[in-house]
Amino acid sequence: MTQTTGFPLDEIERRLRDGLQARQSQLVRELEEMVAIPSGQGHAPGLDAMRELLVSRLEALGATTEVHAGDARPTWLLGASDAAPTPTAVCSRPMEDAGPRILVAGHLDTVHDPEDDFITLTHEADGISRGPGAADMKGGLLVAIAAMEALDAEGIECHWTFLLNSDEETGTFCSERHLEDAARQHDVGLVIEPALPDGSLVVERMGSGQFMIEVDGLSAHVGREFERGISAVKVLAEVMTEVLELADPANGKIVNIGPLKGGGATNAVPEHAACWGNVRFADPEAQASLAAAIEAIETKWSIDEHGAPLPADHLPRVTINRTFNRPAKPQTEAVTAVAMAARGVSEALGHELPFAKTGGVCDANVLQNVGLPCIDTLGIRGGNLHRRDEYVEIDSIWERAALFAILMKRIALGETDLDL
Ligand SMILES: [Zn+2]
Numbered sequence: 212m213t214q215t216t217g218f219p220l221d222e223i224e225r226r227l228r229d230g231l232q233a234r235q236s237q238l239v240r241e242l243e244e245m246v247a248i249p250s251g252q253g254h255a256p257g258l259d260a261m262r263e264l265l266v267s268r269l270e271a272l273g274a275t276t277e278v279h280a281g282d283a284r285p286t287w288l289l290g291a292s293d294a295a296p297t298p299t300a301v302c303s304r305p306m307e308d309a310g311p312r313i314l315v316a317g318h319l320d321t322v323h324d325p326e327d328d329f330i331t332l333t334h335e336a337d338g339i340s341r342g343p344g345a346a347d348m349k350g351g352l353l354v355a356i357a358a359m360e361a362l363d364a365e366g367i368e369c370h371w372t373f374l375l376n377s378d379e380e381t382g383t384f385c386s387e388r389h390l391e392d393a394a395r396q397h398d399v400g401l402v403i404e405p406a407l408p409d410g411s412l413v414v415e416r417m418g419s420g421q422f423m424i425e426v427d428g429l430s431a432h433v434g435r436e437f438e439r440g441i442s443a444v445k446v447l448a449e450v451m452t453e454v455l456e457l458a459d460p461a462n463g464k465i466v467n468i469g470p471l472k473g474g475g476a477t478n479a480v481p482e483h484a485a486c487w488g489n490v491r492f493a494d495p496e497a498q499a500s501l502a503a504a505i506e507a508i509e510t511k512w513s514i515d516e517h518g519a520p521l522p523a524d525h526l527p528r529v530t531i532n533r534t535f536n537r538p539a540k541p542q543t544e545a546v547t548a549v550a551m552a553a554r555g556v557s558e559a560l561g562h563e564l565p566f567a568k569t570g571g572v573c574d575a576n577v578l579q580n581v582g583l584p585c586i587d588t589l590g591i592r593g594g595n596l597h598r599r600d601e602y603v604e605i606d607s608i609w610e611r612a613a614l615f616a617i618l619m620k621r622i623a624l625g626e627t628d629l630d631l
Contacts (some may be wrong), residue, residue, distance in 0.1 A: 220559045222618065228560065228613040235609045238357055238550055239340075242608060244344035245349040245510070246332040249325035249337050253294050255443070261352075263317040268356055270304040270371055272363045276302045280477025281378065281385030287423045287532045288382070289487040296385040297377035301393055309368040310623040311631040314583065315359075315576050316390065317352045318379030322353045329599045339487045340605045342568050350603050350611075351403030351590025357608070358616035362623075369623035372397060379574055382421065386500075387536060394578040398548055398631040399622060400585030401615070402575045408594040411567035413587060414550050415542040417491045418461070418498055418573040420430055420535030422505065424450055426473075427528040430482035437484075440480025444473040446527040447484035450508060454488065457504050464501055465570065490568050494539050537572040538580040545584030552627035553586060556617045560610065580588035587617055 220228065230553055231238075233402035245264070250257035261474035266276050275307035281296030297320070305312075317374075321327060321344030332342035342349075355373065362369055374393050383390065407413065426447045431440030451468055458466040467490065473484030492498040542624065550566060557564035591611050593603035621627050 212269060213470045218559060220617070223365055223367070224559070224617045226617045227365060227620065230364070231357060231361055231609045231612045232278045234357065235338045236354060237607070238505030238608045239397045242345065242350060242353050243332045246345050247330065249323050249524070250319050251321040251323035251343065253292070253297065253320070253378075254325040255295075255297075257321050257325060257577070258297060262375055262377070262588060263371070265296065265319075265352060265356060265375055266300055266302055267303075272304060272359060273312050273546075274302040274373070275306040276300055282388055284382070284384040285534055288421060289423070289603070290381075299377065299386040299389040300375045301389065302375070303373060305371070305373040306368050306370040309370040310625055311370070311629065312396065312397035313369065313371045313619060313622060314374060314393055314400045314578070315355050315371060315403065316376075316393075316400060316578060317348055318375045318574065319352075319353060319375055319377045320380050322345065322380045323351070327417060327485065329420075333606065338605055339602045341600055341602045343414055343601060345407040346591055346601055347596045348403055348405060348590050350404060350593060350608060354590055354607060354611045354615050355401075355403050357612040357620060361526045361616045362619060366476070367620050369619055369625060371619070376488060376574070379384065382536065383574055383577060386535065389464070390574055390577045394581045394583035395406050397583055400575060400578045400583045400627065401584055401589055401618070402438065402573060402578070402587035403590040403594065404573050404588050405566055405590045406588045406592045406611070408412065408423050409565065410562065411565045411588070411593055412550055412553060413569050414546055415568040416540040416576055417465070417570040418539035418576060419494050419537040420490045420492070420498070420533060421487070421494070422531060422533035423487050424454065425483060425485045425530045425532070426483070427526060428480070428482050428484070431480040433478045435556070436617070437480065442480050442529060443484035444481045446529065447471070447473055447486060450512065450529055451486060453508050455611060457501060459630065465491035466501070484628060490535070492539055494541060498535055498538065502533070502535060522536040537576040540585070542574045544583060546579070546586060548627070548629045549584055549586050552621060553589070553614065553618050553630060556614050556621065560617070562612055563611070591619075613615045
């Protein structure tokens with residue numbers, strides 16, 4: 212494979228770049244508008260407003276929209292509420308003979324409290340602007356849509372779909388199936404999570420899974436009948452220790468537990484105890500090994516010393532719920548090819564584009580798991596994600612939009628080394 216770095220901008224690409232740069236003050240106003248829409252923590256009016264704003268801009272480019280109802284989340288998840296599952300909008304502009312089918316994926320939700328007083332985009336003198344979700348990922352949504360508008364204005368034929376889900380920050384349980392369906396109908400995925408603070412492009416991610424351990428014991432008065440009680444807290448402590456010992460970071464296995472709860476009063480043997488945890492795994496082998504080991508621990512607590520299953524009402528009872536729904540995202544050959552294409556564009560625009568790995572997960576994990584090669588940190592440059600001082604480098608709106616537009620153009624016109 213030849214490297215595409217150093218390939219200079221052609222005339223169309225220079226026009227795309229200059230046009231986006233000329234739009235920068237307008238783009239800043241658009242980001243202010245998006246940041247001021249509170250779409251955090253499942254806030255439906257804000258999610259709806261964000262969806263309508265983006266869908267109308269995509270439909271103006273000729274897209275047709277399908278809105279899919281969300282699937283229910285597992286009820287045992289930490290913080291699971293009875294809030295209605297959130298919908299996913301899929302805006303497609305198919306085009307015959309317009310090169311590889313590009314899936315752009317972004318999330319409308321943020322982690323920020325809609326009732327908080329961190330609600331607007333404020334600009335500082337040094338080119339830094341702060342606002343809730345400005346980097347993760349309203350800036351990314353704007354980068355992509357501005358790029359697609361610029362391509363359209365240049366008359367570049369490009370087959371794209373823009374998928375907008377509303378629950379990425381809470382695990383993509385409502386939208387996972389729609390992400391997978393869309394992934395199967397496309398050739399390459401571009402996800403607009405923010406760039407790493409130094410501008411790096413993530414090419415490899417660990418996978419992530421959630422679990423919950425529940426223990427039922429038997430309550431008893433501590434002073435009068437202590438020996439009759441079966442402490443759910445004591446059993447949970449033993450099970451947690453066994454599960455935590457599965458961590459082996461050097462071999463790509465991370466296990467974390469917390470928060471936890473158990474008991475109600477200090478003078479009563481606790482009847483119930485539970486904890487929630489998160490595993491991270493570097494590859495499918497580490498995922499399978501963690502899953503099997505956790506299942507073996509649950510089984511051990513449900514059989515007697517001869518290996519026979521204990522009756523259903525036997526105490527203590529240990530139940531482990533788990534969902535490992537974000538598989539690891541390895542750097543495949545196809546990922547390297549897309550990443551090299553992005554690096555080529557970035558360098559032609561005057562910015563280095565280092566590659567990086569992370570233990571963090573995003574929707575690209577889900578998309579790539581069903582066969583769609585993805586790169587996923589094509590959004591704005593910024594940092595302090597999920598914090599009340601989240602920031603963006605404001606000039607990176609047009610710079611990253613130019614990168615995104617030219618990358619899409621090169622993919623659509625077959626000007627990369629991608630073999631799709
Ligand atoms: Zn994000």
